[in-house]
Amino acid sequence: MEFGMTDLIKQRRSIRIFGDEKLSKEDIVNILKAGLLAPSSKNKKPVKFVVVENRDDLDKLRSCKEKGADALYTAACAIAVIADSQKSDVWIEDASVAASYMQLKAEELDIGSVWIQMRKRSNGFSDSETEVRKVLNIPDNYGVLCILALGYKDESRKPYEESDIDYSRICFDKYQ
Numbered sequence: 001m002e003f004g005m006t007d008l009i010k011q012r013r014s015i016r017i018f019g020d021e022k023l024s025k026e027d028i029v030n031i032l033k034a035g036l037l038a039p040s041s042k043n044k045k046p047v048k049f050v051v052v053e054n055r056d057d058l059d060k061l062r063s064c065k066e067k068g069a070d071a072l073y074t075a076a077c078a079i080a081v082i083a084d085s086q087k088s089d090v091w092i093e094d095a096s097v098a099a100s101y102m103q104l105k106a107e108e109l110d111i112g113s114v115w116i117q118m119r120k121r122s123n124g125f126s127d128s129e130t131e132v133r134k135v136l137n138i139p140d141n142y143g144v145l146c147i148l149a150l151g152y153k154d155e156s157r158k159p160y161e162e163s164d165i166d167y168s169r170i171c172f173d174k175y176q
């Protein structure tokens, strides 16, 4: 049977433990390509990506957030998903679509990923967006949505099954 888009969507799970091996440049570029091809409102393309592979900066990024960033301990690569908030009033939506596209592309390549939220988060002293901007020299007009932690999977997560799908969240015609 053919492995299609729905199978890929079911198979993608957040991966937070990665192996030591670095990702190939080709795989990283292919993941970024998915982000660059993602749609954006009015086709303004406000989203940019900062790719980080050095251990020192990956550790600094982990410290930008109090909780929920531990995947960066073992990640081989991180992609900060940022967008020019002066260029688009819906940069959050644009950046979210791009991040999701990249997670699906990573899964297709059998590369694990997890979305690490930075917007509206803090390290306990300062907001995470400000901290990430400092580590990566990102200008103030760029919002920092999230950081995708990426690497070869070193944990296995069960793919979603048909029984995991909650159809009661769908309403037809009107809300009910």
Ligand SMILES: Cc1cc2nc3c(=O)[nH]c(=O)nc-3n(C[C@H](O)[C@H](O)[C@H](O)COP(=O)(O)O)c2cc1C
Residues within 6 Å of the ligand: 012, 013, 014, 015, 016, 067, 068, 069, 071, 114, 115, 116, 117, 118, 157
């Ligand atoms: C907007 C958003 C923010 C998230 N933030 C974090 C985070 O900061 N740290 C983390 O480990 N996972 C984070 N996740 C991953 C979710 O916890 C995960 O997608 C959810 O538990 C469902 O699991 P799954 O991805 O395996 O389907 C985030 C996901 C989304 C969509």
